[in-house]
Amino acid sequence: MPRKIRAIIVDDEARLRRGVERLVLSNEEEWEVAGSFSSGDECLTAIQEEEIHFDLLITDVKMPGMDGLTLIKRLKELSAFHAMVISGFDDFQFLQTAIREGASDYMIKPIDRDDFKSQLRKIKEKIHAEWNNSLRLQEIESKASQFTHVKQTQMLSEVTWKQDIDLSLLEWTKDFPKGEYVLMYVGLDNLLSKSKAFEKDDWNAWTFAIENMYEEMRRNLVRSSIHTWRWKGEDLSFWLLLHAQEGKGDLSIDEGGFQFGDELRLNIQRYTPFTSSIAVSRKINDLALLPSLKDELLTYIQFRLLYGGNRIFSSEAINQLKMNKKGMDSKEAEHQINRIIYSLDSRNPEKTKNEIMGFLNRIQSLSSPEEIEHSLHLLGIQIINYMIKNNQGRADFPLMKEVFGLTKKMANLIELRNEVYEWVKKVLAIMEQKSETQNADPIEVAKRWIQNHLDQNITIQKIASEVYLNPTYFCEYFKSQTGETVLDYVTRIRMEKARMLLVSSNFKIYAISEMVGYTDTKYFTKLFKKQYGETPSKYKESILFEQH
Numbered sequence: 001m002p003r004k005i006r007a008i009i010v011d012d013e014a015r016l017r018r019g020v021e022r023l024v025l026s027n028e029e030e031w032e033v034a035g036s037f038s039s040g041d042e043c044l045t046a047i048q049e050e051e052i053h054f055d056l057l058i059t060d061v062k063m064p065g066m067d068g069l070t071l072i073k074r075l076k077e078l079s080a081f082h083a084m085v086i087s088g089f090d091d092f093q094f095l096q097t098a099i100r101e102g103a104s105d106y107m108i109k110p111i112d113r114d115d116f117k118s119q120l121r122k123i124k125e126k127i128h129a130e131w132n133n134s135l136r137l138q139e140i141e142s143k144a145s146q147f148t149h150v151k152q153t154q155m156l157s158e159v160t161w162k163q164d165i166d167l168s169l170l171e172w173t174k175d176f177p178k179g180e181y182v183l184m185y186v187g188l189d190n191l192l193s194k195s196k197a198f199e200k201d202d203w204n205a206w207t208f209a210i211e212n213m214y215e216e217m218r219r220n221l222v223r224s225s226i227h228t229w230r231w232k233g234e235d236l237s238f239w240l241l242l243h244a245q246e247g248k249g250d251l252s253i254d255e256g257g258f259q260f261g262d263e264l265r266l267n268i269q270r271y272t273p274f275t276s277s278i279a280v281s282r283k284i285n286d287l288a289l290l291p292s293l294k295d296e297l298l299t300y301i302q303f304r305l306l307y308g309g310n311r312i313f314s315s316e317a318i319n320q321l322k323m324n325k326k327g328m329d330s331k332e333a334e335h336q337i338n339r340i341i342y343s344l345d346s347r348n349p350e351k352t353k354n355e356i357m358g359f360l361n362r363i364q365s366l367s368s369p370e371e372i373e374h375s376l377h378l379l380g381i382q383i384i385n386y387m388i389k390n391n392q393g394r395a396d397f398p399l400m401k402e403v404f405g406l407t408k409k410m411a412n413l414i415e416l417r418n419e420v421y422e423w424v425k426k427v428l429a430i431m432e433q434k435s436e437t438q439n440a441d442p443i444e445v446a447k448r449w450i451q452n453h454l455d456q457n458i459t460i461q462k463i464a465s466e467v468y469l470n471p472t473y474f475c476e477y478f479k480s481q482t483g484e485t486v487l488d489y490v491t492r493i494r495m496e497k498a499r500m501l502l503v504s505s506n507f508k509i510y511a512i513s514e515m516v517g518y519t520d521t522k523y524f525t526k527l528f529k530k531q532y533g534e535t536p537s538k539y540k541e542s543i544l545f546e547q548h
Contacts, residue, residue: 006034010043010059027120040066061087157231159290166457167490173287182257183281184240185297188274189309206272213267226256253283261312275310288487292471302404333375337382356424360417442467443481454516495531502540509536
């Protein structure tokens with residue numbers, strides 16, 4: 001059905017009001033009466049309380065209480081519309097004021113039917129022209145938004161397949177809308193066994209089905225003021241980034257993220273031959289944390305090896321699963337792992353190494369590769385939990401990822417034993433370093449490290465590892481202590497060093513760019529100008545001019 005023009009009629013004379021209604025409705029089928037009121041006060045109250053949408057107000061000028069001119073002025077504060085005023089011959093001054101207040105036209109009583117229809121046609125043409133302009137503007141804005149969304153999605157995709165992304169390459173994250181974000185990783189379970197059951201066309205069909213499923217669910221999320229970006233991972237996995245403005249919308253980003261993830265998981269199970277596991281991060285405000293969140297979620301998803309798939313995995317969910325799973329593992333392996341953990345409290349590395357050797361000897365007698373993998377994962381979890389407990393809630397996700405991947409890489413038990421032993425030695429060395437640096441200020445240590453590595457690839461993961469903090473915790477702590485994000489600090493220090501090199505050396509701009517960690521000279525120039533208001537070459541010229 002074509003959109004109709006909605007008119008509101010206000011007149012204290014019931015007979016005249018009904019006559020105007022009939023004239024509007026008899027004019028053309030494109031018109032409808034959205035409301036009819038006997039006073040300005042009644043009209044204003046109804047529009048405010050019932051949220052009536054309208055395009056044209058037809059009102060008498062003189063009425064008891066609120067007159068037509070005041071009504072137009074009050075309604076203009078609420079919405080945009082056209083106005084037609086009805087007046088007697090003695091109300092010319094009112095008509096002049098009405099036109100100044102934005103009335104499109106006026107009619108003199110008694111109303112001439114032909115004149116009225118002519119006026120409505122003119123107003124209709126104006127309204128249709130405005131609608132068309134609005135549609136064109138919406139199309140332009142939509143195309144611009146789609147282009148921006150595609151570009152942002154490409155940048156997000158790079159974060160998940162590139163390793164060790166330098167902070168300088170994450171400046172684009174500042175162009176995303178401010179608010180709260182949640183990162184999600186969706187992976188289908190048991191792909192290896194399923195791959196033998198389907199042809200290539202089947203896989204394409206299921207991929208298409210999952211994409212359509214997501215798109216339908218995404219539209220429902222938008223209604224809750226939560227927006228998403230989606231991009232592919234390995235095989236049939238994919239990533240989702242959810243965004244909401246802080247404090248706005250029907251759902252918090254936490255609630256919306258978990259509800260969306262659980263609904264997606266159930267739909268995949270219901271409408272495809274697969275089940276899925278979904279890893280969900282906690283909410284963040286700084287998108288420079290994405291590389292670290294990516295690593296955390298890839299660690300979370302591996303917990304399905306221990307607890308089974310078709311689940312939502314988050315830090316809270318994993319902790320709960322570990323509590324509930326107590327007593328379900330191989331008793332001998334669990335007992336030996338407990339001995340290892342007890343040995344860590346003794347601060348005797350040799351004793352710990354002996355217990356580790358005892359554990360490695362025992363796992364050789366387990367009855368299946370699955371049990372061996374299960375025991376190694378349990379060992380990793382228990383050791384990392386010990387580290388977390390003794391380092392005030394700080395996690396070592398890269399270490400967890402390493403031990404979880406060992407059974408995938410090793411070809412035989414001898415190699416596996418050697419790698420596990422080396423992994424434990426690394427953990428012991430890290431714990432020893434942590435105890436030595438526990439009293440050092442992590443912010444100062446991080447700043448010193450950054451200043452000494454400006455020409456190298458700097459990532460949040462690398463900085464956080466220097467102070468033995470979880471990357472997310474470190475970023476929040478850094479900002480709370482310094483007042484600026486890690487990304488802003490690194491950029492500022494790099495620009496300050498670049499400025500110093502400009503005024504104290506004869507290096508070329510491209511050389512200085514590389515010396516402070518930027519391989520793209522144009523990108524370096526853009527950041528320098530943002531910091532100091534001039535390009536590096538112009539800045540150097542102005543300094544040399546001042547010196548002479």
